[in-house]
Amino acid sequence: MSSRVGPAEGVLGRLRGFWAVFSSDRAAVVGLAMFTAILLIAIFADLIAPYSPYERVGRPYERPSWKHLLGTNDIGQDIFSELIYGARASLFIGFLAAVIGTAIGTLVGIVAGYYGGIVDEVLMRIVDIWLSIPTLLFAIFLAAVILRTSGVPMFxxxxxxIALTSWPPVARLVRSATLSIKERPYIESAVALGASPSRIMMKHILPNVAPLILVEVVVRTAIAMLTEATLSFLGLGDPALKSWGTILHFAMIKNALILGLWWWFLPPGIMIALTVLSVVLIGRGLEAYFNPRLRRQ
Structure with missing residues (x-):
């Protein structure tokens, strides 16, 4: 009597294998727990926040108290509520920018790696030029000059x-993986059977670089959140959006540091650091699972 493993059992088996490797890295598990808590705060911000972050609910510059856990800002808005809603804004911007940037880099990398020749040469020279420009300065230039003058909403x-400055490293990694994958026998068989280049790239190459793409999305999310916080801190973000970077921006222009209003500038800085750390730790755990060499180490 033969035993058959259904699709559900196969998926569960892969999930168990993934968790066995991932959970062996305690730092990755801690990062996952931290990120899950922050994600839940972002999702249920409407239920957790005691006040609307846009309403004046107290006197200006109130110190932390039971009524206002992190005090109030210069116009009497509750900073604890701002911090909770800031999780939603910062995570959304970071993740969306990372997905867009990784998608662009993946497309460029697969096309360059598969076609090779002059296509690869031109695309990689573009990548080299892009990488020669300091990322933060380029992001400031794009946000302040090109995109704002074109009428694109600040958000x-x-x-x-952020997305347009984050794709070149992804393109290089995906290109390297594609160069290796396209030499495998099943790719040569697909070419011999007359499969089109687009079908080969989408059906055979893309699934094989998917683990690399997943890790890159995670890592790029952390970098994008830091970049967003920097842009907002410099006044290039959407002032109507309660992101952690925007909170820091208004704390800076109101001299919170000089006035000793630690409850205004310190919590968003800590939340940015914890979130980025959690994402980096998760990325390390994912890389250990998808990279057999790291797993053996």
Whole structure:
């Protein structure tokens, strides 16, 4: 009597294998727990926040108290509520910018790696030129000059600026993986059977670089969140959006550091650091699972 493993059992088996490797890295598990808590705060911000972050609910510059856990800002808005809603804004911007940037880099990398020759040469020279420009300065330029003058809303200008500065490293990694994958026998068989280049890239190469893409999305999310916080801190973000970077921006222009208003500038800085750390730790755990060499180490 033969035993058959259904699709559900196969998926569960892969999930168990993934968790066995991932959970062996305690730092990755801690990062996952931290990120899950922050994600839940972002999702249920409407239920957790005691006040609307846009309403004046107290006197200006109130110190932390039971009524206002992190005090109030210069116009009497509750900083604890701002911090909770800031999780939603910062995570959304960081993740969306990372997905867009990784998608662009993946497309460029697969096309360059598969076609090779003059296509590869031209695309990689573009990548080299892009990488020669300091990322933060380029993001500032895109957000402040090109995207704003084109009439793009400030919210999207930040996302596009971050995405357009984050794709070149992804393109290089995916190109290297594609160069290796396209030499495998099943790719040669697909070519011999007359499969079109687009079908080969989408059906055979893309699934094989998917683990690399997943890790890159995670890593790029952390970098994008830091970039967004920097742009917002410099006043290039959407002032109507309660992101952690925007909170820091208004704390800076109101001299919170000089006035000793630690409850205004310190919590968003800590949340940015914890979130980025959690994403980096998760990325390390994913890389250990998808990279057999790291797993053996």
């Amino acid at each position: 999207y200008s930040v996302i596009f600026a």
